[in-house]
Amino acid sequence: MERIEGDYKDAKRLLVSVRSKLTKLASGKDTSIFLQGDLATSVKALNEITERLQNDLAFVPPSKADVWSSKIKLLIGEAMEIRSSVECKFSEINKKNIEEEEKKYIDLEYGQKAMSTEERKAYHDMGQSMSNSQRIANEINEMALAVLHSVSDQNITMKKIHKKVMDVMNVFETSRSVMRMIEKRQYTDKMIVYTGILFITFLVIIIWWLRS
Numbered sequence: 001m002e003r004i005e006g007d008y009k010d011a012k013r014l015l016v017s018v019r020s021k022l023t024k025l026a027s028g029k030d031t032s033i034f035l036q037g038d039l040a041t042s043v044k045a046l047n048e049i050t051e052r053l054q055n056d057l058a059f060v061p062p063s064k065a066d067v068w069s070s071k072i073k074l075l076i077g078e079a080m081e082i083r084s085s086v087e088c089k090f091s092e093i094n095k096k097n098i099e100e101e102e103k104k105y106i107d108l109e110y111g112q113k114a115m116s117t118e119e120r121k122a123y124h125d126m127g128q129s130m131s132n133s134q135r136i137a138n139e140i141n142e143m144a145l146a147v148l149h150s151v152s153d154q155n156i157t158m159k160k161i162h163k164k165v166m167d168v169m170n171v172f173e174t175s176r177s178v179m180r181m182i183e184k185r186q187y188t189d190k191m192i193v194y195t196g197i198l199f200i201t202f203l204v205i206i207i208w209w210l211r212s
Contacts, residue, residue, distance in 0.1 A: 004056035004068060007049055011075055014046045018082050026089060036090065043086050050079050 021039045024030050053072045060068045 001060065001064075004053065004060060007053050007056055008071065008075070011046065011049045011053060011079070014042055014049065015075070015078055015082065018042045018046060018086065022082065022086055022089060025093075031093065036093070039086060040090075043083050046079050047083065050076050 018039065021035060021042065025035055025039060050072075053075070057065065057069060057072065
């Protein structure tokens with residue numbers, strides 16, 4: 001009995017507290033998020049204690065079961081009613097907040113109260129420009145990703161091409177070295193021939209001079 005009596009008193013106190021907070025919220029005196037949070041916590045606690053009261057009925061003596069069943073049934077009805085009122089109020093506040101945010105957006109977007117026609121147009125153009133810039137940035141980003149994928153796919157091919165080019169360059173360098181050696185040998189051979197010619201010419205002149 002003590003358990004059900006204690007829970008019943010706690011439930012009644014919570015019911016009064018929830019009504020008081022709901023009245024304050026509905027009157028507009030306090031619409032803070034703190035009050036709304038406190039009210040939601042109180043409603044949750046009230047739901048929990050009413051559920052506990054239904055379980056407490058199992059421990060009530062049969063002679064008093066009907067009385068307590070009627071009292072708890074009435075209390076649960078009041079709790080459900082107040083919970084419904086709180087939910088409606090929260091829904092109303094939420095809808096109002098959404099409308100206010102939309103109104104702020106509209107005022108900011110079109111400047112119905114604060115902006116002149118020129119200012120609205122300038123703001124709209126700025127928004128359009130930002131939107132276009134974002135679109136272009138996205139397109140550039142997509143193009144960059146496509147290029148990166150393409151480069152990645154062609155990486156092996158580029159390496160093969162690079163190797164072939166290097167092979168050709170190596171062959172070219174080798175060919176140049178051989179050509180330099182050939183040119184050097186040709187120059188040496190020419191010098192030998194020219195030296196021989198000069199020597200023979202000089203020898204012929206000497207012989208001719210001696211005979212004369």
